[in-house]
Amino acid sequence: MLSxxxxxxxxxxxxxxxxxxxxxxxxxxxxxxxxxxxxMVGSLTVGKAKYADVQEDIQRILDHSEALRHKCIDLxxxxxxxxxxxxxxxxxxxxxxxxxxxxxxxIQEALKYATAVPMDLAETCVEILKLCPECAEKGNVRAVSxxxxxxxxxxxxLRAAALNVLINLGSIKDEGFCxxxxxxLESLLSGKAQLKxxxxxxxxxxx
Amino acid sequence: MLSxxxxxxxxxxxxxxxxxxxxxxxxxxxxxxxxxxxxMVGSLTVGKAKYADVQEDIQRILDHSEALRHKCIDLxxxxxxxxxxxxxxxxxxxxxxxxxxxxxxxIQEALKYATAVPMDLAETCVEILKLCPECAEKGNVRAVSxxxxxxxxxxxxLRAAALNVLINLGSIKDEGFCxxxxxxLESLLSGKAQLKxxxxxxxxxxx
Numbered sequence: 065m066l067s068x069x070x071x072x073x074x075x076x077x078x079x080x081x082x083x084x085x086x087x088x089x090x091x092x093x094x095x096x097x098x099x100x101x102x103x104m105v106g107s108l109t110v111g112k113a114k115y116a117d118v119q120e121d122i123q124r125i126l127d128h129s130e131a132l133r134h135k136c137i138d139l140x141x142x143x144x145x146x147x148x149x150x151x152x153x154x155x156x157x158x159x160x161x162x163x164x165x166x167x168x169x170x171i172q173e174a175l176k177y178a179t180a181v182p183m184d185l186a187e188t189c190v191e192i193l194k195l196c197p198e199c200a201e202k203g204n205v206r207a208v209s210x211x212x213x214x215x216x217x218x219x220x221x222l223r224a225a226a227l228n229v230l231i232n233l234g235s236i237k238d239e240g241f242c243x244x245x246x247x248x249l250e251s252l253l254s255g256k257a258q259l260k261x262x263x264x265x266x267x268x269x270x271x
Numbered sequence: 272m273l274s275x276x277x278x279x280x281x282x283x284x285x286x287x288x289x290x291x292x293x294x295x296x297x298x299x300x301x302x303x304x305x306x307x308x309x310x311m312v313g314s315l316t317v318g319k320a321k322y323a324d325v326q327e328d329i330q331r332i333l334d335h336s337e338a339l340r341h342k343c344i345d346l347x348x349x350x351x352x353x354x355x356x357x358x359x360x361x362x363x364x365x366x367x368x369x370x371x372x373x374x375x376x377x378i379q380e381a382l383k384y385a386t387a388v389p390m391d392l393a394e395t396c397v398e399i400l401k402l403c404p405e406c407a408e409k410g411n412v413r414a415v416s417x418x419x420x421x422x423x424x425x426x427x428x429l430r431a432a433a434l435n436v437l438i439n440l441g442s443i444k445d446e447g448f449c450x451x452x453x454x455x456l457e458s459l460l461s462g463k464a465q466l467k468x469x470x471x472x473x474x475x476x477x478x
Contacts, residue, residue, distance in 0.1 A: 067279045068277050068279060069277060070277055071273070071274045071276060072274045072344065075304070078307040079306075079310035079311055079337065079340060080311065081311070081315050086311070087311075087414075087420040090304050090307070090420055091420055093304060094304065094423075094424055094427070097282070097297050100282045100285040100286040100297070101286075103286035104288070104293070104294075107288040129286075133282065133286060137279065137282070209434045209437070210294040210297075213297055213431040214294075216427040216431050217297070217301055217431070219427070220426070223423050223471070224423050227416045227423075227474065230416070231416045231478055234478055264430070268437070271434075
């Protein structure tokens with residue numbers, strides 16, 4: 065499993081010409097870092113007398129960010145298997161007409177799955193971002209800059225996931241599917257750069 | 272060493288209330304991912320007949336991105352030692368006037384070092400970003416989306432590093448130092464969000 069590898073090894077493999085990990089796993093890792101930073105601020109706030117008033121809110125944020133962090137790690141692994149399926153489909157025989165048809169269908173199916181993984185990641189990134197304003201407002205003020213770093217990581221991951229969706233949609237022939245996924249992506253991206261800037265403004269005001 | 276830890280362990284520790292790793296190491300990891308993705312595109316381009324014309328340019332980019340990636344990993348480790356020095360200084364005795372003076376001087380010195388680490392990271396992020404336009408233009412078109420993910424990671428890391436500089440400057444009493452570092456930071460940040468958007472536009476045009 066990719067996520068069990070040492071950081072330096074993951075980075076060495078990412079930097080190499082090896083087929084995996086690729087930009088999809090990198091995007092999932094960016095998102096996981098974002099979720100982990102929200103969790104960190106939660107962890108530094110729960111149980112502190114000074115923040116007794118917001119205990120329940122912070123615990124709810126922490127539970128959510130931890131679930132999202134684990135989802136990002138799952139998606140980091142899924143990205144590799146999605147990529148493997150696409151590569152496998154492209155390597156299918158294409159001598160007879162029947163083989164050509166089967167290969168093309170397998171490629172299209174694999175590409176749809178390879179689109180679903182970054183789309184799922186994009187949705188997860190939006191959820192991470194949405195936790196940030198309350199976390200920046202109520203979390204331990206000594207760690208408030210970490211919410212800002214978390215929001216930066218989550219928003220970069222959202223846009224990275226969008227690139228990974230787009231690159232797959234370019235090879236999918238099902239026009240209805242492409243239209244729906246484009247619309248879904250647009251709605252996920254909409255307003256999120258601005259949300260990130262608002263979070264950073266709140267963070268800088270509390271620095 | 273932090274960078275030798277498995278990804279999941281690093282993320283578990285990041286999400287916890289443990290003093291390290293913190294937002295500084297997270298920012299360095301974001302930047303390392305950015306540099307690694309530029310390297311990946313370079314690695315997927317060098318030695319390919321189709322890209323023989325740009326061989327030298329790509330090799331130069333690859334050498335540079337690899338050096339920057341290793342610098343980011345060094346800074347990931349430095350961030351922990353900088354944080355440790357600050358914590359240690361704050362724990363110095365402060366019973367006598369002499370002790371108070373020594374403690375205050377040690378804190379100020381440690382904070383200046385804790386500012387130098389993210390400032391160095393911010394400079395490194397700018398260098399990573401500057402490699403992206405040529406890499407997106409000349410690199411293997413099949414990996415062009417990865418340049419985009421790299422630029423997103425590097426720009427998020429730049430802004431994250433800036434937050435980490437700012438949080439330390441807030442406790443530094445040397446006004447001349449603060450003024451100089453604020454100006455330096457501003458010049459590093461200037462125009463980089465736009466540069467990232469331009470890189471993404473180029474990437475999307477080649478998708």
